[in-house]
Amino acid sequence: MAEQKKVHFIIERQDSPDSAPYTEEFLLDYRPAMNVVSSLMEIQKNPVNKAGKKVSPVVWECNCLEKVCGACMMVINGKARQACAALIDQLEQPIRLAPARTFPVIRDLMIDRSVMFENLKKVQAWVAVDGSWEVKPADRQNPYTATEAYEISRCMTCGCCMEACPNVGPQSDFIGPAAIGQAHLFNLHPTGQYDKHKRVGALMQKGGSSSCGNSQNCVQACPKQIKLTTYIAQMNRDINKQALKNIFSK
Amino acid sequence: MSNNTECVHTDFYVRRLHSLLGIVPIGFFLLEHVITISQVLGGGHAFDAAVAKLAAIPHDILITLEIVFIAIPLLIHGIYGMYIAMQAKLNPGRYGYMRNKQFTLQRITAWYLVPFLLWHVGYLRFIVKGSEGISFAQMSSYLDNPIVFALYVIGLVAAIFHFTNGLFTFSITWGISKGPRVQSVVNKMAWGLFVILAAVGVASMFAFIG
Structure with missing residues (x-):
């Protein structure tokens, strides 16, 4: 069997509104039709970083999952967009996620709009x-x-x-x-x-x-x-x- | 906010003034400036004749024109412009769209032009014009220094870009060009004007150093 394809994430995290940001990397098993939100859900289920260390799950917001509610907006590979509509197959890897820093950051990718x-x-x-x-x-x-x-x-x-x-x-x-x-x-x-x-x-x-x-x-x-x-x-x-x-x- | 129709809206009027001053009179003065220096393409004598023509304007009138139509508008536009430029966080690396690059260049050229114009006006208008006077021979020897020449070419091209791109943004700021088609047409016309003015200007600069 072929080697399991991986998806590489580099996520800019922040523990609280005032703490310093840091990056954490994650490697996920590739599945067809993945998007950024489903990937973050995988990280939530099994929050283990690239180094194999168990960490706190990445916090983000999402709701409708069909590009209608606007809640999952974040910076993906440098550009602001909806995470639910960001298909892994169409993204260049490693995929860099960051909060939209125009707004105050509450935690990780969650912002105060x-x-x-x-x-x-x-x-x-x-x-x-x-x-x-x-x-x-x-x-x-x-x-x-x-x-x-x-x-x-x-x-x-x-x-x-x-x-x-x-x-x-x-x-x-x-x-x-x-x-x-x-x-x-x-x-x-x-x-x-x-x-x-x-x-x-x-x-x-x-x-x-x-x-x-x-x-x-x-x-x-x-x-x-x-x-x-x-x-x-x-x-x-x-x-x-x-x-x-x-x-x-x- | 309930009484917002009663406000004086100072910020709005100052911004519109800043926008207008960039075209009238500063933009028109830049055009006149490029036309005057372009006389050098007809030879050193033609340039000296153009300088003499400007010098023929009676001194009191010239000083008044310079203060009212150049010095005061430039100071207002420059000082308020720095305040505007400081409100931008430039992001052409992340959003590499053409219009965003123009937005970035508009601010970079502004930051270059502030010290450049202080130097340019301070030296040529106040020091040289006040003593030996501007002439082809004097300009040739001044621009013979490759560093001065390079800084002047950059300054000239920066000023022309800032003006022509300003024409494009002026048309949006004043609500003249609204839709994407007309904005694209105005932008292309502004770029066309930039190419023409920059070509004439740079050619004139080279004509000074022969």
Whole structure:
């Protein structure tokens, strides 16, 4: 029988938010159709490193396993992507896993993405329907607008665009591409458009759309093919219009 | 955030000002600069004639133009630009896309141009122009030093790249080019302009040292 094929992992680990990172190597038995999440599950079952020493299992997050929830985003061979959709057969070995350090690391590959939720709150990424009035069925949406909105609505807040962006991180206050796209999504909504000035106003503030440096990594990194650079340019347009209004109408 | 429409949005206006100053007047001045030095391609006399033409502008007007349209915009653009550049963690090694390389080069050229322009303006504008004056003979002997020549060629090409790539990013920052097709067209046009200006500029540099 042929020798068992192995899969070689080099994983950047970290025991706690403040401790120093270190790397640990693992050798797994190859099986057809493996992906990074199934490999991490194997390590969880049998946490023995390359040197044969039993170690604590590698911590990571995952949920849907079909590239919809965004939870398993990590840096795989240098690029931010979903671990569940990273097929071992398509990866160059040794496979290097690292946490997305644009975000605070909690442990190993697990990160704290709460800043993305805070950003959605900043740009009011929702449709306000509550009030003291009767709630009626929503206005019809132009089907062409709906197509554009559907594309942006697939954003799963995974943070690939945030990790790939050179202007997002502890060194900068840039809100990042995801929230700008979402602001545009709710500006397209027949009811959401009433609050457009609030979203545009939020993105006109320090760290808003003007902190984009046009590296355009986001549109390359987005696993959902959302045309983030197009919506950033649209937001720049909307902000310019808002600025003219602010100057001449107030 | 509830009162965000009431804010003054200083950061937004300063960033747009930084973006605009890079094109008008700094970019236009760079174009004028390349055209002036390119006169040397017609010979040393042609260059001296171009310098004389600029020198014919009355002194008080020239000083005012230099301060209002060159010195102040350059200082604002340079100082605020350093603040912007410091907010980037460059990652072209991990994300080797063309636009990301352009983003990286935009910042590298900026960091080169800050000391280069201090040296270039300080020496040629203040020291040389204030004493012996700029001429073909003086420039030829100055650029004869291979280190000075190399640093000047790098500085010229860096400034041209920073300007032409800035035209591309300007079109996005101001919401002029929105979709991928138009952005790609504008980027190609910017690269075309870079090649033309860099070719003329570098050829002129070589013409100085004969």
